Amino acid sequence: MTIEHILSELLPLFIMAFALGLDAFSVSLGMGMITLKPRQIFYIGIIIGIFHIIMPFIGIMLGRFLSEQFGSITTIIGSILLMGLGFHIVYSSISHDDEYRSVPAGGSLLLFAFSVSVDSFSVGLSLGIYGARTFVTILIFGVVSMLLTWSGLLIGRRAQGVLGTYGEVLGGIILVGFGIKLLFSV
Template identity: 55%
Template sequence: MDMFIGELITLCMMAFALGMDAFSIGLGMGFFRLRLKQIFYIGATIGLFHIMMPLLGIVVGRFLSQQFGSIASYIGGALLLLLGVQMIVTSFKDENEPLVSPIGIGLIFFALSVSLDSFSVGLSLGIYGTRTLLTILLFGFFSTVLTWGGLMLGRHFQQWLGVYSEVLGGSILLAFGLKLLFPF
């Protein structure tokens, strides 16, 4: 039971870290005049992609784990490290305007771009044999709720919170990558 609680807390923290990327982008998109129905669809779509992408990553990660054994665990830790560093570095870029509009096909591209990092994390978690259903549900839940929160708060706090939310998310992933590479 204690192991399950520990895994649950770890997965919640990772889901939160990945959701912070969607939250910070939602803050920036808060400048668009979006109706509540649009905000609902944007959050639900991003949540769905945060379920599909880590699921795909977990499947590939399990395959790699079976094929390459212990080397795969180092690859998983390195992926989390790289993803955390990349998230922190990109948070300091001055790109406040999204490349696509969050409507129609633009929403699909937007959701895919925001959820690509969850594929890498899913890959790492698949290598370590995480509980698949629990993982994808937590990733989907956190990203959906954080996207909604970011969109709703966007008008008020975008300049202050935008960079710091991605830095926080990147730092969490970086810490888990270090923990996987150097268990202490």
């Protein structure tokens, strides 16, 4: 294999991974405005990276015919999850009750990771048709989304320090906004 061949194969995958990871980055900006510990930021990035490996892998394995049947349904589910998470964050911020603060852990972290990786599933379906190299593709998708998630969370964390509780409300509103945007892009 020549360097040109490798670049012509990997560059489009990096561009796709970056485009898919921008959802995670954007939503992580909002999520980062919740007070998070560095360990939580680390785990959130890892979980989202793992989901960006699992979802396209499943998509690649399922192939083209499922894409036509489930493409818009997965987007609707992802948008509803984002809006629900966003409303929960706004409610938790306004209530000032630390017991109900939305810390992205457990089920809410899995829902968050699923909602930002749904697009990877659809792309995986398309890539499965064209015979993309599965291991390379999912590895690139996972690493790029993990790095973009960490970047978004850290930038959001800085903004939260400046904005305080209003930052958490803004973060929840951002999540709701992205959910609405996804819902109407179907």
